[in-house]
Amino acid sequence: xxxxxxxxxxxxxxxxxxxxxxxxxxxxxxxxxxxxxxxxxxxxxxxxxxxxxxxxxxxxxxxxxxxxxxxxxxxxxxxxxxxxxxxxxxxxxxxxxxxxxxxxxxxxxxxxxx
Amino acid sequence: xxxxxxxxxxxxxxxxxxxxxxxxxxxxxxxxxxxxxxxxxxxxxxxxxxxxxxxxxxxxxxxxxxxxxxxxxxxxxxxxxxxxxxxxxxxxxxxxxxxxxxxxxxxxxxxxx
Numbered sequence: 641x642x643x644x645x646x647x648x649x650x651x652x653x654x655x656x657x658x659x660x661x662x663x664x665x666x667x668x669x670x671x672x673x674x675x676x677x678x679x680x681x682x683x684x685x686x687x688x689x690x691x692x693x694x695x696x697x698x699x700x701x702x703x704x705x706x707x708x709x710x711x712x713x714x715x716x717x718x719x720x721x722x723x724x725x726x727x728x729x730x731x732x733x734x735x736x737x738x739x740x741x742x743x744x745x746x747x748x749x750x751x752x753x754x
Numbered sequence: 755x756x757x758x759x760x761x762x763x764x765x766x767x768x769x770x771x772x773x774x775x776x777x778x779x780x781x782x783x784x785x786x787x788x789x790x791x792x793x794x795x796x797x798x799x800x801x802x803x804x805x806x807x808x809x810x811x812x813x814x815x816x817x818x819x820x821x822x823x824x825x826x827x828x829x830x831x832x833x834x835x836x837x838x839x840x841x842x843x844x845x846x847x848x849x850x851x852x853x854x855x856x857x858x859x860x861x862x863x864x865x866x867x
Contacts, residue, residue, distance in 0.1 A: 644797075671853055682859035683798070683843065690853050698854060730797050740786040740805065740847065745797030 642667045644746035646731050652752045653721055661716045661749050663731030671736035672714040673698070673743075674706065676727040683730070689714055690736055721753045756781040758846050760858035768866055771834055775861045777827040777844030785849040789818050789829050792841045792860070801829070801842075834865045 644665045653659055665672065673688035675698075685698030689708040703725055705717040714733075718725060729749045735741040758779045767773050779787070786805045790798035802811045802818040804827070810819045815832045831838055844858040 673853060673855070675857075680859070683857040685855055685857070688853040688855075696853065728795075732797070736853070740788070740803050742800045742803060743788070745799070748795065748797055 642744070644731055644733055644744050646729075646746040646749050648749060649747060650750050652754065654754055655722055656720050659718050659721060659751075661718075661729060661731075661751070663714045663716065663746060664712050665714075665733040665744070666712065667733065667744065668711065669733035669735055669744075670711070671741075671743075672708065672731065672733045674704070674714070674716045675730045675732065676700065676725075677730065677748075678727050686716070686729075721751075723753050725751065726753050727751060756846075756848060756856050758844055758856050758858035760842075760844050760861050762861060763859070764862040764864070766864045766866060767834055769834060769836055773831050773834060773863065775829045775831075775842050775844075775863070777829070777858055779825050779827075779844070779846045779856070779858075781825075781846040781848045781856055783849040784822055784825070785847045785851070787818075787820055787827050787847075788845040788855075789816070789827075790843040790845060792843060794840070798843055831863075836865050836867060839863060839865045 670691045674686040675683045687706040689695045731746040734743040761776045789801040792798040804820045806822045817830045820827045841860040843860045
């Protein structure tokens with residue numbers, strides 16, 4: 641089944657403890673992206689990747705890191721999480737071949753930083 | 755600054771009725787506009803994608819229109835169903851801006867029996 645998977649789905653952690661949220665897709669998509677969603681602010685793009693080894697900042701990249709070493713995976717790294725990073729996170733992917741292809745979203749990761 | 759504004763913020767309609775959601779954007783130069791449906795707690799699902807050369811696109815009971823001159827789009831839902839209750843999000847991409855997407859804050863639609 642074609643899908644985007646995220647792990648973990650729920651995470652409660654403490655300030656300053658490094659964490660990684662994994663994202664994987666099985667559709668051979670070039671484009672992958674991370675978003676956070678907060679009440680009243682909607683979805684905001686954190687980082688995106690047009691292809692392997694190519695990453696760019698979105699609107700709210702501060703406090704986050706990403707890497708794209710292989711096509712199927714795009715992990716989101718929080719080196720030193722803070723309470724303002726408590727949010728619902730979505731990963732998404734699509735083809736990237738000069739045309740706006742449909743973007744597929746993962747199920748979301750609910751992160752709480754205390 | 756590139757922005758996407760949606761209206762209304764929320765809407766309540768009766769089952770079976772039609773409704774129209776609005777999206778205005780300032781993204782320039784414009785590349786494409788997408789409408790997504792997001793059920794509570796779940797990832798958004800794509801409804802339509804339109805480039806600057808397209809005026810209308812349908813997906814079942816959902817019809818999106820685009821006026822690239824006035825930078826406006828609308829999403830019309832026909833014969834609403836209870837399952838249409840969700841947040842509808844307008845997303846705009848600028849030309850030559852790579853993979854950067856600008857999201858509207860969404861319209862929360864509630865369909866009542």
